[in-house]
Amino acid sequence: xxxxxxxxxxxxxxxxxxxxxxxxxxxxxxxxxxxxxxxxxxxxxxxxxxxxxxxxxxxxxxxxxxxxxxxxxxxxxxxxxxxxxxxxxxxxxxxxxxxxxxxxxxxxxxxxxxxxxxxxxxxxxxxxxxxxxxxxxxxxxxxxxxxxxxxxxxxxxxxxxxxxxxxxxxxxxxxxxxxxxxxxxxxxxxxxxxxxxxxxxxxxxxxxxxxxxxxxxxxxxxxxxxxxxxxxxxxxxxxxxxxxxxxxxxxxxxxxxxxxxxxxxxxxxxxxxxxxxxxxxxxxxxxxxxxxxxxxxxxxxxxxxxxxxxxxxx
Amino acid sequence: xxxxxxxxxxxxxxxxxxxxxxxxxxxxxxxxxxxxxxxxxxxxxxxxxxxxxxxxxxxxxxxxxxxxxxxxxxxxxxxxxxxxxxxxxxxxxxxxxxxxxxxxxxxxxxxxxxxxxxxxxxx
Numbered sequence: 001x002x003x004x005x006x007x008x009x010x011x012x013x014x015x016x017x018x019x020x021x022x023x024x025x026x027x028x029x030x031x032x033x034x035x036x037x038x039x040x041x042x043x044x045x046x047x048x049x050x051x052x053x054x055x056x057x058x059x060x061x062x063x064x065x066x067x068x069x070x071x072x073x074x075x076x077x078x079x080x081x082x083x084x085x086x087x088x089x090x091x092x093x094x095x096x097x098x099x100x101x102x103x104x105x106x107x108x109x110x111x112x113x114x115x116x117x118x119x120x121x122x123x124x125x126x127x128x129x130x131x132x133x134x135x136x137x138x139x140x141x142x143x144x145x146x147x148x149x150x151x152x153x154x155x156x157x158x159x160x161x162x163x164x165x166x167x168x169x170x171x172x173x174x175x176x177x178x179x180x181x182x183x184x185x186x187x188x189x190x191x192x193x194x195x196x197x198x199x200x201x202x203x204x205x206x207x208x209x210x211x212x213x214x215x216x217x218x219x220x221x222x223x224x225x226x227x228x229x230x231x232x233x234x235x236x237x238x239x240x241x242x243x244x245x246x247x248x249x250x251x252x253x254x255x256x257x258x259x260x261x262x263x264x265x266x267x268x269x270x271x272x273x274x275x276x277x278x279x280x281x282x283x284x285x286x287x288x289x290x291x292x293x294x295x296x297x298x299x300x301x302x303x304x305x306x307x308x309x310x311x312x313x314x
Numbered sequence: 315x316x317x318x319x320x321x322x323x324x325x326x327x328x329x330x331x332x333x334x335x336x337x338x339x340x341x342x343x344x345x346x347x348x349x350x351x352x353x354x355x356x357x358x359x360x361x362x363x364x365x366x367x368x369x370x371x372x373x374x375x376x377x378x379x380x381x382x383x384x385x386x387x388x389x390x391x392x393x394x395x396x397x398x399x400x401x402x403x404x405x406x407x408x409x410x411x412x413x414x415x416x417x418x419x420x421x422x423x424x425x426x427x428x429x430x431x432x433x434x435x436x437x
Contacts, residue, residue: 096402100370103399107420108329114425115333125336132329184328 028084031077035070042066098147101276105140109133135180142212146278149209153285160206160290164199164313167207167232167241174211175230178219186225194233200310202290207310210286213279214243214306221247221304235309238292242307250298283308318343319436320362324353324379325397326371330420334366334397337429342436350374354382361388364436369398369405377405380412393435397428 017027024030046066050059112133115121121129152158175182175189182189200207218228226246233240280296287294287308298304321338322345325331335344345360347353351373357365365383369376376396383389395416396409406417416431 100399103421104327104330107399108327108333110421111330111333111425115336128332132332136329 022080025076026080026083028077028080031073031080035073035077038066038069038073042069097276098143101143102140105136105143108136109140112136138177143276145209146276146282149206149282149286150278153282153289158206158286158289160203162201162290163204164201165204165207166197167200167239167310168193168197170204170208171211171230171232171241174208174215177212178215181219182228185219185222187219187222188225188227190227190229192229192231197232197234197239198312200239201313202292202310203286206286206290210283210308211241213283217279217304217306218243218245218247221245221249223247226303234312237312238309239312240307240309242305244303244305246303249300249302249304251300280306319364320345320360321364321366321432322347322353322357322360322362323366324348324350324356324371324376325366325368327368333425334428337425338432341433348372350376350379354379357383357389357392358386362392364432365392365394366397366432367394369396369400369409377408377412380409380414384412395428395432395435 013027013030013033014024016029017024020027042062046059046062049062112129115129116126149158171191171193175191215228215230222228222245227244229242229244231242283306284294287310290310292308292310294306294308296304296306319342321342323331323334323338324347325334326348328348331346331348335346338344345356345362347356350371353367353371354374357379367376367379371379376398380394383392383394390413393416394409394414395418396414397418397420398405399420401419409417416435418428418431
């Protein structure tokens with residue numbers, strides 16, 4: 001039997017704390033042992049001091065100092081438990097968001113398949129159901145890819161390719177995938193790429209994920225009949241890609257938090273928009289990991305502009 | 315021939331909406347809305363015999379739509395089937411307080427079962 005898994009393993013405090021990714025001073029097990037040691041040491045020390053000096057003021061001072069010290073350790077223990085409770089609450093909220101987000105496409109696929117099996121469904125209806133199944137399957141796959149990517153980013157396990165590719169062609173590919181959504185929302189898309197745009201160097205698939213998220217946000221949060229402007233130009237030894245919408249924008253007090261993991265703006269709730277809250281987090285991280293820069297500007301009620309840069313091949 | 319009973323479906327996922335409509339349209343006159351505001355307006359205009367309502371909707375949530383229609387004398391007794399993937403005790407209780415008797419979780423029900431429940435409610 002591996003010693004690490006033995007019955008003595010809980011006594012290996014350092015390993016136990018590392019298991020939960022906690023530093024020693026955030027780890028309840030360590031803090032409890034520290035507090036216990038301080039209590040034992042202080043009782044012994046007080047006994048010897050009191051025996052030698054028999055001075056009531058000195059004993060009171062020692063007791064005061066020990067109490068203060070124990071109070072500080074107690075504070076850290078409480079904080080450590082608060083953090084654990086918060087992590088547990090976040091986990092539960094996360095499961096709730098994820099399960100709701102995944103259940104929608106799964107339900108649509110389930111019902112679509114039922115319709116396909118039903119007698120009397122004609123060829124035209126079948127084609128339309130296949131189209132719906134395809135789009136829901138794509139939605140599901142995107143959500144799973146996002147979760148997987150967020151986990152890889154957090155654990156620093158993301159794999160990147162560094163190859164030259166055309167940002168213009170990539171943007172066209174993503175725009176084609178979104179054409180039904182932009183048409184349904186009656187949005188007008190303006191696409192302007194400078195003719196001398198050099199190829200970007202980075203990971204094609206990860207950059208595709210970023211563009212998909214940024215375009216999805218621009219479509220989701222836009223006003224019906226609004227504009228989306230996409231531009232790309234050379235900026236020094238980088239390519240600068242930008243998307244602007246005329247949507248609901250981001251409240252000023254949320255600007256600093258918007259690219260945090262699982263963060264959803266109050267406007268996302270107000271307008272009841274679906275999402276995992278991973279899009280901007282992943283965009284920022286995936287661009288950063290490709291030696292690029294990511295940024296945005298937004299005014300509530302007027303719209304948002306998101307941009308990123310990537311190194312160029314030239 | 316008797317006039318078909320009317321159903322308003324308020325569902326923002328257009329794929330789910332189309333699938334539901336396809337399953338119900340042979341027996342009922344189905345009206346569709348993709349957001350809460352349009353749904354509420356449609357309910358007021360058509361005075362349906364039954365409402366199928368999602369809870370997480372753009373513009374106005376299903377809870378708010380429910381609250382508004384329950385305040386109207388001609389709609390306060392209209393049967394509402396809540397059809398959602400939100401499976402939280404709070405949500406169920408909230409809709410129960412607003413007179414909802416049928417709360418269905420999309421992922422747990424087959425399309426056929428939903429059609430059956432709707433038909434039985436309107437019998």
